[in-house]
Amino acid sequence: MYAENIQEMICRNQKEYQDNYETMKWLSQDQAQAASRLRKTLINSVFSSPYAGWKYSQTKLHTHAISPGCAICGQGEWSCLFINGICNARCFYCPSSQDDPGQPMANTLIFDNPKDYADYVCRFNIKGVSFSGGEPFLTFDRVLKYLEVLKARTDHPVYTWMYTNGLLVTGEKLAALRDSGLDEIRFDISANFYRLKALEKAVGIIPRVTVEIPAIPEDLPSTKKLINILYKSGVDHLNLHQIRCTPFNSSRLINRGYTFVHGPRVTVLETELAALELIQYSLDQSIALPINYCSFTYRNQFQGAGARKRYSLEIKAAYEDITSTGHIRHMKITGTREIITGICQTLLSAQVDSSLYSLSGEKDSLSFAAGLWHLIDFSCVRLKIVYSTSAIRPGVTYYHPFKQVPLNPNKTVVIERQVVQPGIWMEGEQIQAFGCLIIARDNEQIHKVFDTPAPDLYRGILPFEIITPGLAQYY
Structure with missing residues (x-):
């Protein structure tokens, strides 16, 4: 810590x-x-x-x-x-x-x-x-x-x-x-x-x-x-x-x-x-x-x-991911219209399920699921990571985006999502380093990414990406 x-x-x-x-x-x-x-x-x-x-x-x-x-x-x-x-x-x-x-x-x-x-x-x-x-x-x-x-x-x-x-x-x-x-x-x-x-x-x-x-x-x-x-x-x-x-x-x-x-x-x-x-x-x-x-x-x-994973599954988009800590990870690349539409064409050519990515109306940004990482050329784009948490409520508060989930005709619950990390921007080598985390398949492998001297970049994402292994340190 x-x-x-x-x-x-x-x-x-x-x-x-x-x-x-x-x-x-x-x-x-x-x-x-x-x-x-x-x-x-x-x-x-x-x-x-x-x-x-x-x-x-x-x-x-x-x-x-x-x-x-x-x-x-x-x-x-x-x-x-x-x-x-x-x-x-x-x-x-x-x-x-x-x-x-x-x-x-x-x-x-x-x-x-x-x-x-x-x-x-x-x-x-x-x-x-x-x-x-x-x-x-x-x-x-x-x-x-x-x-x-x-x-x-x-x-x-x-x-x-x-x-x-x-x-x-x-x-x-x-x-x-x-x-x-x-x-x-x-x-x-x-x-x-x-x-x-x-x-x-x-x-x-x-x-x-x-x-x-x-x-x-x-x-x-x-x-x-x-x-x-x-x-x-x-x-x-x-x-x-x-x-x-x-x-x-x-x-x-x-x-x-x-x-x-x-x-x-x-x-x-x-x-x-x-x-x-x-x-x-x-x-x-x-x-x-x-x-x-x-x-x-x-x-x-x-x-x-x-608990977070259970409710995040209900409210996340198909092109978003759930981390090992149960948070919703939203990844978006931005660049020129030409570059972003070119990346989109690559995904189309690979016959990727269209629900796994979302092109903005201006066609200058693309949100995508982690499973598509290997298909994307990051050399001329910036990457933004946003983390959200989810919680179940007895009713709508209107403070955050929500989804109503009926349990039966007489009982409905509400799942809210709230942004907890509004955005970390990355480019170049930072994106490459973050890619090591995305490619890692389990919490142990993910943690090895952070074993190296961590730049400020990692400090902002660590609590939302990994379960800290071992018994708690004494302070």
Whole structure:
């Protein structure tokens, strides 16, 4: 990350946390270097085992395997339905107040009718749905209703799972969830002092049982003892989350003496190191329980990219492209009428699908899809790149271009596109350098383009073109 971007990030965090900012223990430069060395040592130790692996551009470290739900999430084909906004636990790390009963919501859309949500899942070909809250068991009948309608109404297989603190779990309710089609249940046992009775009830009833907890540094001795117990109890997966700081939970995290790390969102240093140490311990003890570390950089990049891609597909033109981050890339060359019409003639001669390019009315500019790059002579033209993002809305705002998408006769949603990079102009060698990125076929190859000393040109396009690989740097 460039120095000016880091400073921008720090200023943004100062503004968000206001008075609390000065009382927060921020990572110093020396601490960052020491923590980076420790993290590297832990990762090297983890990868001395043949059971360790990376997924999703080395942002998700795992052992053995990850659950089908986590795989669907990483592929960008997941929707989280917040079934309510209330909870009967008061976890210190919770990022929000959890005191609003609310209506079921997904991606800022309210779904007060389960048929509308099922139709949303069908319309956007969503392959996995999770039920979250709040605490779903507090509105248990609502969960059953939405789950049953979802399974009955969707026109393709949908893998479903539910998050719970386990406080209200009963065998009868678990059987009802199974009979309604729930595929997986995930317990945050840290919310219930690591008691295991609830999840033990679920084993043998729900097809897949997962423990999903934040990696709490001071609980590390306890969680180490639990890993083998969980495995022997029939738990299928252990998911470890990185604790994120928000203005709501910041005071409680400060009181625990945590060290805070700057980033797109503020995270807790010790929680990442605790997660890696726990994974290392499980491998050293030859415990076969599959564990995955769900880092914030994974969630921030892959979950956001998945949603953007889903909606960008609906609103982009055929001659535009979707980048690995889910942004819409619009490329346009400009030049004399003679040059541009000549390039157009080349495309016609190659019998290219005419929807993949668009000639301006003045015939002095041509928009085109990346797949046509090899057919275009860039020697006498300028290239302009514009990036846009997409988002789904409950209704039209009229602030940006939009498309209305009917889910059924009674429910319509709106997809908006908004320009986030209004235009980068290139010519000559700059176009040639950018062409290396266009020709690259995957995120790893694309990133190699930026490994060379990057001109200012690359700084403007980097956030919209590539997923940054690896765990987040410490600042």
